[in-house]
Amino acid sequence: MAAPDLTALYKEGLAAQQAGKTDAALAIFDRILSQRADIPEVLFQRARCLMARDPKAAEKDFRAALRRKPKEAAIWQGLHSVLRGGARVKLEKEAFRAKITLGSEADARPILQALKSGRADQAEMAAVALGKRAPAAFWPAYLLGEARLALSKPAVAPLETAVARDPDYVPARLALARAYAGAQRPAQAEATLGDLATPEATLIRARLFRDTGRPEAAVEALQSRPLKDARGAAELALSLAQLGKGDAALDAARDAIKAGAATEPLLRATAFALEEAGNIAGAEAVIDEALKTPTATLMTHRAQLHQSAGEFAAAEAGLIAAIDATPTHGEAYRAYMNGRKITEDDPILPRLDAVLERADIKAPDRAALHFAAAKARGDMGQHDAVFPHLDVANRLMGKAYPYNFEADLAEARLLTAEWNTLKDVPAQGPVDPVIFVTGLPRSGTTLIETILAAHPDVGAGGEMPFLSRALMPVLEALRHDTLSPDALATAGQRYLSAAQRRTGGARVIADKAIATFSRIGHAARALPGAHFVLVKRDPRDTGLSLYRNMFPEGLHRYAYDLQAMGKYIRLHDAVVEFWQKALPDRVHVVEYEALTAEPEPHIRALLEAVDLPWNDACLAPEATGRRIQTLSFAQARQPIGTTAVAGWRRHAEELQPLIATLEADMDLTL
Structure with missing residues (x-):
């Protein structure tokens, strides 16, 4: 052989x-x-x-x-x-x-030192280099993952490799759990944590619970294993705040501050969480606590709470005080200009012009100042001066928050493709009536929500974040072929619990969550009793309004560039057209221009579409007196009218980059 x-x-x-x-x-x-x-x-x-x-x-x-x-x-x-x-x-x-590189901890010490000293970019490069010399070693993979986490980059792949090489090294498992959480894979993050009971594991677990609509579980996790440090108390404060427990949240925040937490950021975050939960009085109490050491940021925050409540005199006084305290605080000027019609004799106007001349203004303040100046010039009829300010403001914001259209396109394609799976999954979630009002920002969604809020059967929660949190595990399951009807039903119940808490247990919930447009099918399966109201407005008017406004924390990044905005609007149109065809009986379209020209027939059609009986109060939504926590807090308190229709014509030349891009085709095929 x-x-x-x-x-x-x-x-x-x-x-x-x-x-x-x-x-x-x-x-x-x-x-x-x-x-x-x-x-x-x-x-x-x-x-x-x-x-x-x-x-x-x-x-x-x-x-x-x-x-x-x-x-x-x-x-x-x-x-x-x-x-x-x-x-x-x-x-x-x-x-x-023998002069052999093992990729050992000793070899990795310079990388560890770079991470500890805040030089994550250098640590990343060094870890890559060490990994090339020791491709099978644990430490290069682990430290590459830690460096990428510190840089807010995707870190799952190197950390999965590291944990596979040394499953018993707890810091690597913790880092991998954080990476999964950052990649919106909460179930995988929880599985990676397993039964780890370290303080870091408890913190990660509690944050996962909060991020997926389970603040009760977060509180239980933190209280069953109390963490005697600032981070544990701070996490407890935010979890309690998500439950709307203002006094308990404030007590936990005080404990965190005593243990060394930074006062202002923690108290502001706690206040925002209480606002989300619908406990406005609790949020105000937390900001008032913070104001024992007043800053312009805190004074502005408190004034904006007054604006949301329609308390414009108190808001104005607070914003002037903030400007007096810090004359370069751009957000105070922006909030002041947004809260009133500006005239040439306004006493804040020369102060705004003077501070814009200074060369020492930081970029975020300068952006806010230019947005404020654009609003003022428009109010005074100085329309040629509007876009020079807007262009500077938006250029600064675009630099601070770069936009990636391809990422949005890829996500939209994925979400719509998921309907092929979702359409055959039984809808077993809660059947309670929920009305989602969606559309592009600045398209009239606040007006529609305010009309619905005027109905005695409806509790309006504003732009609630709960649907995205509740659906996160559903999206993870869809993308890893583990979806079950139970996951959808659980998501629906988590959403409903949070929304009912915020709206005080209303019989019908109205939710103006802008992001709903992209996942209407997902929400429809999780909440079989939900209706979806889609607001459409002339995209040129919507685009102008977007370009005039500054959004928090880098949201709506496409809005800071007219061409990018046009592409995003076309993408939005393609997505909502997909859902209209997929769910024709669940999606009702309101044309903003038609509604404002002749309100009653369109409001009657709206109420009929969402199974609400007629009520005359819906014709005068400005009389509701409700809190309005959006950029439209002033406009929504005016009677329904056409003053915001066709305003784009005044700036038609400047808007040409947007208008030209609106002609582009958009293909959602994967």
């Missing part, structure tokens, strides 16, 4: 190994070694196959391979990965003398 072709067998074994067929690969490598027991490459690959299942056997093969190839770094590195304790330390000393 002819001797086997060992080279061909070796290639066959490598192929099996790379395909994950470890048993087949081992059988082939054993067959080769039965013919020739001294081939270092085969011993090395056999050891790699055995690393996870039998480290002692792997060590034996690595050592045998190393005796035959003592200068081969990959063999040293493989052996290092299966050793522990003194044997590992001994090998590291031997490798140092």
Whole structure:
């Protein structure tokens, strides 16, 4: 019988190994070694196959391979990965003398130091370089993941590799859990944490619960394992605030501050969470607590709460005080200008003009100042002066928050493609009536929500964040083929609990969550009783309004560039057209221009579409006196009218980059 072709067998074994067929690969490598027991490459690959299942056997093969190839770094590195304790330390000393890079903790110390000193970009480059020299080592993969987490970059892949190489190293598991959470994979993050009970694991777990609409579970996790430090108390404060528990949240925030938490950021975050939960009095109390050490930012925040409530005199007084305290605080000027019609004799106007002349203004303040100046010039009829200010403001915002249209396009394609799976999943969620009002920002969604809020059966919650949080596990399951009807029903119930808490248990909930447009099918399956009201407005008017406004925390990044905005509007149109065709009986369209020209028939059609009886109060939504926590807080308190229709014509020339882009085709096909 002819001797086997060992080279061909070796290639066959490598192929099996790379395909994950470890048993087949081992059988082939054993067959080769039965013919020739001294081939270092085969011993090395056999050891790699055995690393996870039998480290002692792997060590034996690595050592045998190393005796035959003592200068081969990959063999040293493989052996290092299966050793522990003194044997590992001994090998590291031997490798140092032999000038072999193992990718060990000692090799990684400069990277660790760079991370500790805040030089994450340098740490990332060094980890990549070390990984090239030691491709099978734990430390380069782990530290690459930590560096990318610090840089807010995708970090799942290197951290999965690190945990696979050393499942017992707790910091790597914690980092991987944080990476999964950042990638909106909460179930995977929870599974990675497992039963870890370290303080860091408890914090990550609590944040996961908050981010997926489970603040009750977050509070339970934090109280069952109390963390005696600032981070634990701060996380407890935010979790309690999400539940609307103002006094308890403020007490926890005080504990966190005593333990060293930064006062102003924590109290503002707690106030925002209480606002989300519908506890406005609690939010005001928290800001009042913070104002014991007043700053312009806090004074502006408090004034904006007054604006939301329609308390314009108190808001104006607070904003003037903020400007007096810090004459360069751009947000105070912007909020002041947005709260009133500006005339040439306004006493704040010359102060705004003077501060714009200064060269020492920081970019965020300068952007806000230019938005404020554009609003003032428009109010005074100085229309030629509007866009020079808007262009500067939007350029600064675009630089601070770069926009990636391709990412939005990819997500839209994915969300619409998921309907192929969702449409066949039984809708088992709560059937309580919910009305989602959606559309582009600045398209009239606040007006429609205010009309609905005037109905005695409806509780309007404003732009609530709860749907996105509740659906996060659903999206994860869809994208990893683990979706079940129970997941959708659970998402619906989580949403409903939070929305009812915010609206005081209203019979019908109205939710002006702008992001709903992209996931109407997902929401329809999670909430079988929901209706969707889509507001459409002339995109040129919508675009002008978007360009005039500054959005918080980098939201709506497309709005800071007219061409990018045009592409996004076309994408939005394509997505809503998809959902209109997919769910024609669940989506009702309101044309803003038609509604404002002749309100009653369109309001009657709206109420009929969402199964509400007629009520005359809906004709005068400005009389509701409700809080309005959007940029439209002033406009929504005016009677329905056409003053905002066709305003784009005044700036038709400046808007040409937007108008031209609105002609583009948009393909949602994956």
